[in-house]
Every structure is written in C-alpha cells, then in structure tokens.
Amino acid sequence: MALAHPLSVPVSAVPDLAIQWVPELSPCTASFAPFTSLGCYNDTGSDEDLPMRSAANQYNMTQEDCWAICKGNAFRLAGLTYGGVCYCGPSIQVDQVDSSYCDMSCSGDANEQCGGSGYMTIFEDTTFPDAAGLTINDYTPIGCWADNLTDGRALGYPQDQLSGDTLTTEMCIQACLDAGFPYAGTEYASQCYCGVVQMSDTYLISSTSCNTPCNGNTNEICGGGGAISMYECKELESDQPCGYVPPPPPSSTSKPPPSSSSTSSSSTSSSSHHFATNKFSEASVFFIDEHPSAPNDDIHELSHAPNDDIQAPNDNIHEHSQAPNDNS
Numbered sequence: 001m002a003l004a005h006p007l008s009v010p011v012s013a014v015p016d017l018a019i020q021w022v023p024e025l026s027p028c029t030a031s032f033a034p035f036t037s038l039g040c041y042n043d044t045g046s047d048e049d050l051p052m053r054s055a056a057n058q059y060n061m062t063q064e065d066c067w068a069i070c071k072g073n074a075f076r077l078a079g080l081t082y083g084g085v086c087y088c089g090p091s092i093q094v095d096q097v098d099s100s101y102c103d104m105s106c107s108g109d110a111n112e113q114c115g116g117s118g119y120m121t122i123f124e125d126t127t128f129p130d131a132a133g134l135t136i137n138d139y140t141p142i143g144c145w146a147d148n149l150t151d152g153r154a155l156g157y158p159q160d161q162l163s164g165d166t167l168t169t170e171m172c173i174q175a176c177l178d179a180g181f182p183y184a185g186t187e188y189a190s191q192c193y194c195g196v197v198q199m200s201d202t203y204l205i206s207s208t209s210c211n212t213p214c215n216g217n218t219n220e221i222c223g224g225g226g227a228i229s230m231y232e233c234k235e236l237e238s239d240q241p242c243g244y245v246p247p248p249p250p251s252s253t254s255k256p257p258p259s260s261s262s263t264s265s266s267s268t269s270s271s272s273h274h275f276a277t278n279k280f281s282e283a284s285v286f287f288i289d290e291h292p293s294a295p296n297d298d299i300h301e302l303s304h305a306p307n308d309d310i311q312a313p314n315d316n317i318h319e320h321s322q323a324p325n326d327n328s
Helices: 063-072 169-179 260-270
Strands: 036-042 077-081 085-089 109-113 119-124 140-146 183-187 191-195 217-221 227-232
Touching (some): 063 119, 169 217
C-alpha cells in the first residue's frame, strides 16, 4: 500500500533528519517478505529525503541488497537513486513523479531499476501496520533509559527544529510521529530525540534519574542528565522484524478456557510496570516491582546489535546530490 497519508510529510514540515547519532546496523540475512515498490519520487539532493544513507558499495547494488539493509536497520522504507545509492527512512517526505524518471539500471543487476539522476525509487516493507490515524496517545511511556553511551545515542535522530525553551513531551512525540519514528524521547528539559530502534547498549535505569521538568511544562518530566524519558508506538514497528519466526500451527489438542476468576487473578498479578492515568504528567512515574510475578514483555529490546564491521563510507562514493561517475 502506498503511503499517501500520515507518512507522507510536506517538505516544509521536514526536520533536519540528516543528523543522526547511530551506527548503521548489519543487513538482514534472514528470510523476509519482499518490499513493494511505491514508485518514483523526487530526490532533492538532501539526506532528509530518507535520512539514513547506507555505507554499502553503490557500484554493486541491487534492490534486494537495499531492502536487506533497511530491514536490518528496522526502517519501513528503502530508496535507491543514481543506480545504486541506498537510503532508508521511516516516512516519505518528497513528491511522487512519473516512473519514467527512474530510468537507471541497478549497478548490481541491470534488469532492475534503481532510481535516476535526481530521482529515487522507493520501496515499502509491508509488514509494518497501517499508520493512518495515529496520534501521540498511541505512544506509551517505557521508562527512563541511559543515554551516556559510547556508541551513539539511545535514540539517534535529534529534533533540533524544536525550541528547547518551550519543549513539552507532547511536542517531542508529535515531531517523532510526524516523521514516522516509533520511538520518542526527551532529555535534560530541552532535548528531543526520535529513533526506529533503541541502541543496543542503552539500558533501563531508575526513574529517579529522569528528574528534570520540561522547559515548556514543569508538570512533565523531560529526562535528566544522561537519562532519557522514552516513549514507544508499536503501531509504527514491523510485525515481522528481521529474524522473525512464524509461530507454530495451533495444536490439535484444545484446552478448556480458564475460569473468569483465574483470568482476573492472572492479569492482575502479571503486570510489573505501572503508569498513572495521565501518561505524560509528572505523576506518571515509571517503576518496576521489586518482585514481579512475570517477566516484562513491554520493554522493547533491540533485535540487532550494531555491526562493528561496517566500514565507513568510501571516500570515492559520490555525494548524494550528484550521480556516480560513468567511468566507475
């Protein structure tokens, strides 16, 4: 399905997503559903079109290679331009054009199209849920997380277009929603970050570390020093991330449903995370029971560790705003 509604953002509303503080993760090597073509789009010459430019070799690129890169980095969209430059992103921020403008063959497979000069072929991972109609209320607080990391930030896309002097939780979450990011986080009263994954070396810390009121609303908490108040929208995440294994078929042996009393008891005792009714207020302190009766399934773990082996972009790779050298 083409994303013509909430994940298509007017260019005038696009933040500077090109600034990213996360390493590129490994391509997905497991089997996954093929991406679907959404058509040909303008390539404005800015990394903001799709924010993550892959360091992979643009001179030996196929559509499938780019899909695997974006799948491994948990992005909804993959884009190819100039015959082999691969980009990934969470939302479409440019205008669609006639398919005839995407007229360059892929450098790794002459039978495939990989954008054009100033134009990008964009593909969608259809294992993501439909994002129509989502609001900031679809984001759930998931606690206070460490952000004093050695390998990037807990969430990699700062929203510097927002005013830190007036920042609120709602403002930050709205910015992340508008750009299609499933994670939003506030830090040190004035900073907002978005992400498609949590960095693998971040970890849940005590809620007392997130103790700084938001500059724009002192009744809300916006993280702390080296601590980020984080929110997650599962409707903006793939139902089948890289490495997904389909559940086994149902057993032919059926069990009687549990009694209403046991069901109520189980649901009451199994929850180890608690939030106040107003999930964005200062009163909504996140905590973990000292003796939870069941593991916590709510905290989203990163399924891919950063790939330490990914090489830095080749100095010979052309800038995004120009086509590869025909003699290459």
